[in-house]
Amino acid sequence: MKRYIYSMIIACFLLTTINAQNNNITDMENLKLTSEWDKTFPKSENVEHSKVAFVNRYGITLAADMYVPKGAKTPLPAIAVCGPFGAVKEQCSGLYAQEMAERGFITLAFDPSFTGESGGQPRYMTSPDINTEDFSAAVDYLVTNPSVNPEGVGVIGICGWGGLAINAAAADPRIKATVASTMYDMSRVSANGYFDSADTPEDRYKMKSELAVQRTEDFRNGTPKLGGGVPDVLPEDAPKFLRDYFDYYKTPRGYHPRSLNSNGGRNATSPIPWINFPLMSRADEIKNAVIIIHGEKAHSFYFGSDAYKKLTVTPGQDNNKLLMVIPGASHTDLYDRKDIIPFDALVRFFNEYLK
Incomplete structure (x- = not known):
């Protein structure tokens, strides 16, 4: 009898634990999603658009726009x-x-x-x-x-999210095909600086020391300091890639009030985890298809070309890893230039x- 009672207690405990875990996965934050069309591009009449939300493994509710072909x-x-x-x-x-x-x-x-309409605190934080x-x-x-074929799901990552798309594909075999467009390796640029110009232990220690000071200040103040987005006024000696960013994020072409780059930027301490997190460390283990698309004139081209070198062609699939170079294109041309982005490819x- 005692054994039966103990078994019932354990069963009830396990059931309660499982239910609590399931609730943790499915309970959503109360997001306020915009109902009007507030995109930086015109709405297509050939697509059904709706707002949706879902919860990630850490319990953060993500906001998304779903697009479905009409009549499909x-x-x-x-x-x-x-x-x-x-x-955003x-x-x-x-x-x-x-x-x-x-x-x-x-x-x-x-x-x-x-970020944007998604949940999670503190705001404007990043994590590899x-x-x-x-x-x-x-x-x-x-x-x-x-409505989705579960065996036919892929991802597209643009700019810094191109590197994250490759990292996701390395970790998640459900991603059958990956596109990294005009990609950044955020780990590499955070740890080494642009063009690996600060790739020494001394340079990294100096940067980590400055980040540590800022982290202490943030804790003392109770509010993270923002690192700044694209500047409102460009210096006369601004490099071309910064001018390209300005032309997108600070003009009607691409400005959005919820965009970090268009406004105050990410938290100033955001680089901390990226310094020690090598995004490309398992890229050579991706078995599914990957295509990296980069502009020939992009300042970021070295990220994409070096990432491609890490990819390994899957035996029996001779062309499942590709690097596509767009002649004459800059980094931001692949943001929104529909005449340049190779959508047909x-x-x-x-x-x-x-399939």
């Missing part, structure tokens, strides 16, 4: 889209998502944790782990959606690998 028969292949780093879904990722939906895919452009998880959380949502790529 489901289930369809699907693509999760995010980026650039410091942007109303900018580049939404444009990519809508364009790919017009071409027959269900797409999901989401705001990362701590959590942001990689954001991609997999979007995959969770898609593979469980009855993306359609062929995803049609081949999202």
Whole structure:
């Protein structure tokens, strides 16, 4: 009798624990999602648009725009889209998502944790782990959606989210095809500076010391300091890539009030975890298809070309790892220049690998 009672107590305890865990996974933050069309690109009449939300593995609720081809028969292949780093879904990722939906895919452009309409505190924080998880959380949502072919889900990462897309693909075999467009390796640029110009232990120690001082100040003040987005006024000697960023984030072409890059930027201590987190460390283990797209004239080209060198072609699939170089294109040309972004090539790529 005692054994029966003990068994019942244990069973009740386990059931309570499982229910608590499930509630932790599914309980959503109360997000305030915009109902009006507030994108930096015009709305397509060939696509059904809706707002959705889902929870990542850390319990953070992510806000997303879902785009579905009008009149299409489901289930369809699907693509999760995010980026650039410091942007929101109303900018580049939404444009990519809508364009790919017009071409027959269900797409999901989401705001990362701590950013835009998504949840998470403190605001404007970044994390290589959590942001990689954001991609997999979007995959969770898609593979469980009855309108989606669960065996045909891919991702597109733009700019800094290109590196995160590759990291997600290395960790999550459900991602059958990955596109990294005009990619940054945020670990590398955080740890080494642009063009690896500060790639010494002494340089990193100096940077970590400055970040440590700022972290103490943030704790003392109770409010994280913002690191600053694209400046409102460019110095006369601003490099071309900064002028290109200004032309996108600070003008009607790409400005958005929720965009970190268009306004105050990320928290100043955001680089801390990226310094010791090598995003590309498992890129050579990706078995599914990857295409890296980069502009020939992009200041960031070395990120994409070096990432491509780490990829390993899967035996029996001679062309499942590709580097596509767009002649004459700069970094930001691949943000929104629809005459330059190779959407037809993306359609062929995803049609081949999202079957």
